[in-house]
Each structure stands twice: as structure tokens, then as C-alpha cells.
Amino acid sequence: MFDRRKFKDSFIRNLKIEFGKTLEKSNKHEKYYAVSKAIMEQIIEDWSETEETYKKGKQAYYLSAEFLMGRALGNNLLNLGIHKEIEESLKDLDIDINLMEEIEEDAGLGNGGLGRLAACFLDSCATMNLPVTGHGLRYRYGIFKQKFIDGFQVEEGDQWLKHGDPWSIRRVEDTVMIEFADGKVRAVPYDTPIIGYETKNINTLRLWEAEALEDFDFHLFNEQQYDEAVKAKNRAEDISRVLYPNDSKKAGKILRLKQQYFFVSASLQDMIRKYKKRAGEDLEAFPKYHAVQLNDTHPVVAIPELMRLLIKEGVNWEKAWRITQETFAYTNHTIMAEALEKWDVQLYKELLPKVYEIIVKIHQQFLGELKEKKCAEETIKEMQIISEDRIHMAWLAIYGSHTINGVAELHTEILKNQELKDWYKLYPNKFQNKTNGITFRRWIALCNKELTQLITELVGTDEWISDSNKIKELEKHIEDEAILKRFLEIKTLKKSQLAAYILEKEDVRINPDSIFDIQIKRLHEYKRQLLNAFYIVDLYYRLKENPSLDILPRTYIFGAKAAPGYVRAKAIIKYINEIAKLVNNDQDVNDKIKVVFVTNYNVSYGEKLFPAADVSQQISTAGKEASGTGNMKFMLNGTPTLGTYDGANVEIVQEAGEENNFIFGARVEELEAIKDSYNPKKYYERVPGLKRAVDTLINGTFDDGGTGMFQELFSALLEGTDWHHPDHYFLLRDFQEYREAQQRIDIAYQDRISWAKKCWMNLANAGKFSSDRTIKQYAEEIWKTEAKQIKS
């Protein structure tokens, strides 16, 4: 039972201990910190009991370079089931809980979908009492803060720790040493509790921070060489200083490799040390107690590193290899060639010579196996782990793991039949699909309390929040107009809340009665924000030509960060901001269309955007979006998808019905067939209105500040570049069908009840996309781990 008095005492005590202040004298950040600490105090015993319980059996470890956690306070209160109690307790002290929740900085230790997936997975594991620990890096600076100056993206360092981090505990006693060729550093873990929903179990996210062996060089300091004296300290700390926001190209090479090796080695050393304490020196049974999931290729250096550590412990090569293969599983997240990591041999030799030696041995062993199996020379060339002086991390991952999984059915099929065809032939039993999911706690129960309440009322229980298939019951109300109207009222309310927030944050006034058409995701050419932009430009001109054009008022909302080095993505942001300026300042079209690019899209902004959407834009080039998870967040909040046959869109439509969504564009097979003869000029010239829209890139309609970036976008579309054919992502091919799909939406939206039915069918059929379902499959089919509930 929640003890109000105990909580208040703890809160006041924490203010005193941490800041030396009374309630009256403390500021809002101090109050937030003390509230969080008071909650930490309440869970600490369950947390250690969970650790003790898990120790006894097999545990899984989710190794990921990114965890995009977002805010903790609101979610923790929800999961603990004490939101109301804390709200009231704070109210007694004249503190507004909403303010406490809103001032929390996002823990933005990730770029986008991949990092957010890791965060949703942790929530599901804890909720289902599964012994799974997340391991990653504790970046001092997470994903940059985005601003717009004159429509251009400007990045600022994200000081997420500036007011402290009440949710983590530094565990110095678990420090391990990490050795690079140029010196040693210490890895110090910080543990954050992952509080499951309606369970006492509390799991852990362990993030490693780099520290120097010594804080400063005493002798240099004594000689008054102050900078020199702390040089080693700074260099060590560089390793966990920043999250690399560039996930489109390889960059910051050495430091990035150091980061990968650093957290992976720390995690594995930690596991081995604890195993030996419990089970003794014989490491044979290591895979019986450990399943390690590699989230994409970033942590794949774990494979040779575990080999190295085992051999150091006296295990022979053959046995070590068996242990390694039985321990690891690898998730592939993309088929985009430029995102598949390859490391220069030279870099490994210089930085990690011992690990490199082991990779060479693994490479040779694999070559031997291929030859034994009489593989064709050509195939061997394609598959070898080291080739042309580069280490192919994905190949190393597939060879060194027992299971490889894609993240949506279509994606896994593309892996098996195209991208990893040869690998699939060699190891058909290694391949599995695990369609991604999202946690229903954060993505509806927390961010859409109004809709949550309606669902609970209709289902008769709130069990659907952790038993997602129960929402299917909503379908039986599909003909109940009174209920559909209540749904529409909630949607309108969420739109008004978002409009108020956008007015405050962006200083742009939007009409809550217009259609909220939302595209929020990282900025990337394959996601085709530019296709959306061309559509708006075309619509703008059609409206100018014909002011009585029969369309419903619509607000086009974008949110996206571009990797700082990704020039074309930044050009697209600038272009959309220019469109917004033109459209929003033109009285002729103003009451019909509005364009807003929200700044600094992140998890907590997402929590306001997803519930308020009427249209979910998922318009990536078919075959390019491995899964998508934003698409699921919209669906769960009752929003139809305007999308291509790509990633999990395919499964969303399977579940909710094609007639309740707006699907358009070329499919994978078609693009595969036309790609070598594709000529975008044909569309540019023949599709009515298309040329007029595309030409705004070069005819002076919009100003790119003299950078030439709009011209470059235009050339990439119509002439191509040295590395890709013109219009690599087939925007012009799909434009016409996209416009037609938008027109279908306009018509469908007019009949409010029939529109509400579409929304309702999406909501009612979102059950499959709970990350609880995904994690259940990982646990049963890959990790072979079982739920263990703590006693008390």
C-alpha cells in the first residue's frame, strides 16, 4: 500500500540532503529531483530482490548502442500504479505534478526507431517479469537539441544531466578495466531501474561511463602544466561523451569504434565475473545462463571479444567458439547498404590488435567451412568476413550467432530472398522474424489517458494494457454511433491540447478543426518527407488557381532531426520551412492549409503528437523501411495510415483492413523490376502539376540562403549522382498515386462516422503491435528464458 506520509517525509528529506533546502526555498528542478529520489527510495528493495531472483537462472542481455528512453517520472508512476496518490500528495504541498513531469529532460540516448525499440523492449521485459538487462553507453550528451534559424537546422549539445540524474545509481564496485592499444580506461556502470507495469519486478538498464585510471597527473600538475595534467582524463572521458547522431554515414571513426568496444567489453567482463562467482571456473555452461541479443551491428565486436575473454580464461578455441555461437543472436535493422557497418582492418589493428587477431582466425575458420561445403568461388568472395581490407560486421554477426532476425515480415523475407540470400541458403534454420512492437504503457496509457479510459470502460477492465489482444473487443462497438462520437470528441480534445502546445513552443497557431496530417520520424531521403512537401506545393498552386477547390482544411505537421553531416536531409528541412513560410503567410490559402515543422522532435514531443493525429504518414520507398514503429504508435491512437507497402505497414493493413487505411505506390517487386531502366523525367514531364512543384527547387520560388542545396536536391532527382540513379527513392514514380490517396482521405474524412469507424478498426486491431508480443517471441524462440516473479 502506498504510504502518503512516508512519501512526503522522504521527499522533504531528499530536498534537505541533496540541496540543503526546505520546501519553501527549493526551486522546481530541486523538487523534481527530490520527488524522483523519494520514488527510488520506495522501490529499492524490490529492485534488489529482483536481481537476486534473476541470478539463479538464465538471463538475457540486450546490447544496444542506443536507448531512447524519454522521460521517466510519469511512466514510472503509471507503472507503479501510484500516479494519483503522488499527484494528491504533491498537491497537499502545493506542487503541480504536471509541472514536475514537464520539466524532466528526455533521456535521449538514441537517434530514432532503433533506440526507441530498445526502450520499449525493456518496458515489456520488466512488465512480463523476464530476466533481461539492457546494456549500453551512458553518453554525457544525447541526441542534439534542434533549433531552426532562418529555416535551417541548428544543433546544440544536449545537456540532459545538467540538473542531475535521480534515476540512476553509480555502481563503482562493478567497475571493469577496458584495454585499448593506446591505454586503459575504467568502465563504471550506472544502473537505472526499469519498472514493470503492475508487477513488483524491477529490471535494470546498465549504462557504462568511461573514466580515466587517474583523475590527473600529480607531477605535471605540480609543475603547473594544468592542461597536460588532465589530458588523459579528458581522453578517457571522450569515449562516453557524445552519442553520434550520424546514422546515415560512417563518421568519427576511431572514437566510435572505441565506444562500441568499450561498452561491449565491459558488459561481457561483467557477465563472466558474475558467472564465475556463482558457478565457478568452468565456463562451459555460460550459454545456459546467458543469452545476448546484439541490436544491429554496433555491438557485434562482442563476438570476437567473448572469444578473447574465454581464451584468456583458458578455454580452448573450439569450445570457446561453441560457447560464443550459443550465446549470441543478432537483429538486423536495415538493408540500406551504407548503414551496414564495415570497419577498416587498419583501424582494428591499431586500436584492438588482440581482437583483430581473433577476427582473422574466425574469418579463416569460416573460409574453411565454405570450402568444405563446396561453395562457389564467387559466393565465397561475397560472404567472407574480411575482404578488401575491411571487416564486414553483419557477416561476422551471422556467422557468430545462432539466430538472425528481421524486424517485420516483409523485411525478413527481403533478407532471406535478396540481401542475405546466400546466408539463408547456408543457414536456413538461423533465420527468424520478430515483427517490432511498441509498449502500450507509454504509447497510449501514459500519453492518451482519455482514450485509455474509454477503452477500459468498454472492455470492462484495464487488463488490455498488458494483455494487448483484449482491445480486439472494441470491434463489437463498431456500429455504436454514440461511442464513435466519444472517440471523435477525444480526438478533438487531443488536437486542442497539441494546438495549445504548438502555439506555446513554436508560436504558430493551428486550427484544431482542421485535419492533422502528421509525418514525424528522422529525416532521411528514403522516408520521403520530400514527397509530402511536393504534394503540399502542388496543392498550394491548385488552391491559388482555384480558390473554390473543394478540400477540407488541413494542417501538415512535420517533426524530424537530420544527422548534422547529412546535407541533403538538412536541405529538405529548409525546403519544408520555406514552404511553411509561403503557405502560412498567404491569406488566400491560409484557412485551408497550414504547415508546421515542430522543433526538436523527441519522445516527449511524440507523446503529444501521436494521440492528436488524423493521418499517419508512412510513405517510405517500398522495401526500405525495415519495420517502422511510429506507424504503430499512430495506429494505437486510432489513426489511419497513409502509406506504402513497406515494413510493418503491410502487417498493419493486414490486421486493420486495407479499406481502413490509404495505401498507394509501387511495391517492392515493381521497383525491383524497373530500377535499372527508371526514368523520373517521364513522370516529371507528364504528371500534371508535378513539374510545377519540383521546379520550385530551382526557379527562385524559395530561397536556400545561397547554399545551392535546393539545386543539389533537384539534380539528385533528375540527373542522379555518381553513386545513385536519378530519383533513387522513386518520389516521382509515386507522386500521382500519393496525390490520389490524399484525395481519398479528403473524401473519406467528410463522413465523420464512417471516418471514426476507420480509426476504430485501427485501434481495435493494434493488439499485435504490442512489444509484449514481440518480447514474448524473443524470449521463447531465441533466448529460451522464462518469467520469474519476485515473492514479496
Ligand SMILES: *Cc1c(COP(=O)(O)O)cnc(C)c1O
Ligand atoms: C517511434 C519513434 C521513432 C521511430 O519512428 P519511425 O516513424 O518508425 O521511423 C523515432 N523517434 C522517436 C522520438 C520515436 O518516438
